[in-house]
Amino acid sequence: MSLKKVSKDQPKDFEFNKKNLEEAKKAISNYPKGKQQSAVMSLLYIAQRQNNNWIPLAAMKYIANILNMPYIKVYEVATFYTMYNLAPVGNYFFQICTTTPCMIRGAYKLVDVCKKKISKKENEISKTNQSSWTEVECLGACVNAPMIQINENYFEDLDPEKLEKIIDKIGKNEKPQPGSYRGRTSCEPENIRKTLLENKNA
Template sequence: MSKGAQNVMKHEHEDHVVSNQPEFFEFTKENQKLAEKIIARYPEGRQASAILPLLDMAQRQAGGWLPRAAIVHVADVLTMPQIRAFEVATFYTMFNLEPVGKNFIQVCGTTPCMLRGAEELVQTCKNHLGVEKGQVTEDGLFSWCEVECLGACVNAPMVQINDDYYTDLDSEKFKKILEDLKAGKKIQVGSSRGRQGSAPEGGLTSLTEGADSSKPKPTKRGRDAH
């Protein structure tokens, strides 16, 4: 590791200091081939532009977080200064600098979710899982954190677990999801109320003619409107 990278990690925030850092990391053969395909998308001299997808791939391979050795490996693969890779990894909240649970829960705490019960979901994480923000349960199955807007405001409150969104939640529905995940059951993602995306619960309400929603109601435009 370069001296600059060592200095970055030496002065990193105490919340991100991880004592059990692995000493070695490299991509699997499959991920190395994928990395080469990603890098080939960029013109000569611009390979460093591939750092985000490569860091994401390294994080997934490492079990949901980025050890220092993984960041260094990505920098070396891209032949870029290691300090640059650390700058990226420590800037974006999508990268975790400490271990997370198998089910990594992100609770949205922005205004729409907060108004519709996000605090209850936070309390559910604390009380039902028995861990504070950033901690991993003893069985390694869960960890959680609070994040800013995840872009599902119409379906508030919501959480993201790994790559999936769970919306229209309350504390009881959230507990059920956690219990099912713990039991290894298949969970239906999306709205807990069965909505399709952010569509109205009662079905379509626009561009309908009578009871037959398959026939859009024509609208007059231009001269025909007068």
């Protein structure tokens, strides 16, 4: 996995729009007086959503100002978590989980599909300007490995052919169905087994 890339092209200013400022104030009010800095993750998330899914440095400074905390501390949080993008991403942002359960179920074959159909390099926006991809650590849906996240949705129980179809649908401006691609509901076991000791063909 590559290190977090901070965009070289940075807007000079950033401020929340009216609706997001209200949302930020609400997030801050969840914490007791003197502990407002605890809202930093929520505010970063709101900034990312407002700015086409990435956080400019000006937004970190703006948030530091609102929360009365050092800018470097906001920067540390933003650079630590993979959920924050520090450079522009595609309108469809593919996050491929390559942690062990997904890896042994074929995650790197999904990475190869992204290289072939989106862009050769991680974090590079496709020629159509539509999509980009990155590798991430466990997204917490290991039971349905291998899986990926596209924007806010999870796509699970994938294989290369299924992922190619998902990318093709997006290319035609259609919405692919999120969830399991083997028809499982949530993370239910296969073959209606309730324990590992039961006959797997039952």
